[in-house]
Amino acid sequence: MADHNAECDPVFGDYVALLKPRVMSLVVFTAFVGLMAAPVSLHPVEAFCAILFIAIGGGASGSLNMWWDADIDAIMRRTKSRPIPSGRTSSDAALGLGVALSGLSVLMLGLAANWHAAAWLAFTIFFYAVIYTIWLKRVTPQNIVIGGAAGAFPPLIGWVSATGSVSIEAVLMFALIFIWTPPHFWALALFMRSDYDDADVPMLTVTHGRPATRRHILAYAVLQAVLAIGLAFTSIGGVIYLTVALICNTIVLKDAVSIWRRDELASEADNFKVERAFFRFSLLYLFVHFLAILAEAVLTPYGLGGWS
Amino acid sequence: MSFRVETDMHRRRRSQNVGVAVCLVLFIGLVAVLSLVKITNTGPVEGYDHAPRSSVTEEASQ
Numbered sequence: 221m222a223d224h225n226a227e228c229d230p231v232f233g234d235y236v237a238l239l240k241p242r243v244m245s246l247v248v249f250t251a252f253v254g255l256m257a258a259p260v261s262l263h264p265v266e267a268f269c270a271i272l273f274i275a276i277g278g279g280a281s282g283s284l285n286m287w288w289d290a291d292i293d294a295i296m297r298r299t300k301s302r303p304i305p306s307g308r309t310s311s312d313a314a315l316g317l318g319v320a321l322s323g324l325s326v327l328m329l330g331l332a333a334n335w336h337a338a339a340w341l342a343f344t345i346f347f348y349a350v351i352y353t354i355w356l357k358r359v360t361p362q363n364i365v366i367g368g369a370a371g372a373f374p375p376l377i378g379w380v381s382a383t384g385s386v387s388i389e390a391v392l393m394f395a396l397i398f399i400w401t402p403p404h405f406w407a408l409a410l411f412m413r414s415d416y417d418d419a420d421v422p423m424l425t426v427t428h429g430r431p432a433t434r435r436h437i438l439a440y441a442v443l444q445a446v447l448a449i450g451l452a453f454t455s456i457g458g459v460i461y462l463t464v465a466l467i468c469n470t471i472v473l474k475d476a477v478s479i480w481r482r483d484e485l486a487s488e489a490d491n492f493k494v495e496r497a498f499f500r501f502s503l504l505y506l507f508v509h510f511l512a513i514l515a516e517a518v519l520t521p522y523g524l525g526g527w528s
Numbered sequence: 529m530s531f532r533v534e535t536d537m538h539r540r541r542r543s544q545n546v547g548v549a550v551c552l553v554l555f556i557g558l559v560a561v562l563s564l565v566k567i568t569n570t571g572p573v574e575g576y577d578h579a580p581r582s583s584v585t586e587e588a589s590q
Contacts, residue, residue, distance in 0.1 A: 229540045232547025265565045269558065332562055 230309040237303045238286055238314050239279030239321075247278040247374045253510045254378030254393055257456040257517045262333070262382050269332035270381040274374055277325035277341045281370070283318035284349035287311050289357075292419040298412075318349070333381035340380055344373040358420070361427040368401025375510070392451045393513070399447055400506050403440040403476070406433050407499040410479075411492035434480045437498070441476035445469040448509060456513055458526045464512040468505050475501065 251274045255267055262270065286293065286304055294305035303309040322345050330338030348370035357363045372394045379390035409416060409425045410433060416423040424433045448469055452462035475498040487495060519525035 229537055231540050231543040233543070235544075235547070263565050263569060265561055269562055272558075 228307055228310060230303070230313065234303045234308045235313070235317060238283040238309060238317055239276075240282035240286075241279075243282055243371075244275045244279050246371075248275045249507075250393075250397065250510055251275070251374040251378035251381075253514045253517075254375030254390065255382050256378075257375075257389065257393075257513050258379045258382035259455070260382045260384075266332055267382075270329060270337070271378070273325045273329040273332060274341060274377050274381070276321055277329070277345055278374065280318045280321035280325055281345045281348040283314050283321065284345075285353045287314035287318060288349070288353050290314075292358075292421060295419040296416070322349075329377075329381070334384050336384050337377055337381040340373065340377045344370060344377065347373075358422070361422045361424045363422065364402045364405045364424070368398050368405075371401060372397035389451075389454045389456045392447065392454060393456075393510075395447050396444070396451060396509065397506065399440055399444045400502065403437040403444070404499065404502045406437050406440075407479070407495050407502070409433065410487070410495045411499070430484060434482070438476045438480040441472050445473055451513075455526070456516060458516040458520075460515050460519070460525065461509075461512040464508055468508060471501060472498070472505060 248271055251271050255262070255270060261267075286302055289299075290302075290304040290311050293299040293302050300306065304311050304314055322342075326338050326342045326345070329341050348367070352363070352367045352370055356366050360366075375393040375397070376386065376390045379393070380386060406424055409423045410430065413425075417426055424436060448465045449462070451457055452465055475494060478494050479498060482494060487493075516525035
């Protein structure tokens with residue numbers, strides 16, 4: 221790998237691609253909601269800096285992930301056009317960029333917001349890059365559960381940036397994304413069969429079978445409904461959020477039950493129609509929940525949000 | 529006058545250089561604005577130096 225890497229001459233966009241801009245946009249959104257929902261308000265410039273450096277920290281961990289996973293990214297169809305496997309950047313560049321931006325983002329978040337938030341960001345980068353990517357991803361079929369935890373930290377970091385401490389609301393926002401992630405990816409694994417097998421990444425569908433995966437999806441969907449609706453009764457919830465949560469969780473539970481009841485024959489007969497629908501809706505599910513939390517926060521000053 | 533024919537490598541290097549330059553300039557600007565906000569929000573700063581300290585002198589006059 222090293223020999224052809226010495227030759228490559230990346231353009232600026234290739235470095236941007238190392239930061240996983242699509243994941244970063246999700247980080248920006250959830251961190252922003254966490255920060256806005258918090259009872260303490262930051263100066264707009266401080267808030268902007270906090271979100272920016274949380275996003276850069278997320279990007280840095282993405283770059284470290286691409287550095288370590290270049291070998292399996294080259295095998296999977298979904299990932300083989302990433303900068304390193306396609307030969308556009310060297311893996312050393314990804315490592316350097318990841319380490320440098322990790323340090324910069326933690327330092328700057330500490331200066332812009334507070335050191336408690338910076339410590340959470342540092343832990344998130346460590347958790348995603350080392351505990352998830354390097355250690356557990358290739359070892360355990362619970363990899364998705366652990367990876368989901370890393371993706372769940374941004375709203376908590378946003379909240380801590382504003383308030384300086386963790387509270388029940390921050391933990392519940394974390395828990396919602398944490399619980400949401402596994403069924404989302406297990407549904408994907410049900411209809412995108414071969415990719416993970418080829419790369420030798422242990423997915424639940426392979427290690428414990430597809431019926432077990434269907435049971436897991438249902439169990440997580442139930443847990444997710446409890447958390448999502450429970451969040452409505454904290455200080456960041458309200459009528460708008462509760463309405464959204466009730467509608468969305470009814471749809472998800474209905475789909476999860478039919479995924480659980482179906483067998484492979486039925487799924488193949490309609491080309492995994494329900495599994496695909498579940499996957500597509502779960503993206504909207506998370507977006508709408510955080511949008512509702514944001515709506516509560518924005519409307520509260522006008523007497524329209526929250527429970528009061 | 530140009531000394532060499534521009535190649536794809538030059539184009540790629542320029543993309544890198546311009547991108548990094550723009551990022552650095554934006555970062556400097558951001559740090560400047562952030563500093564300004566932090567300093568103006570802190571309130572009056574009092575040092576232990578040769579200047580009269582307003583808190584002490586005000587207390588004394590009361």
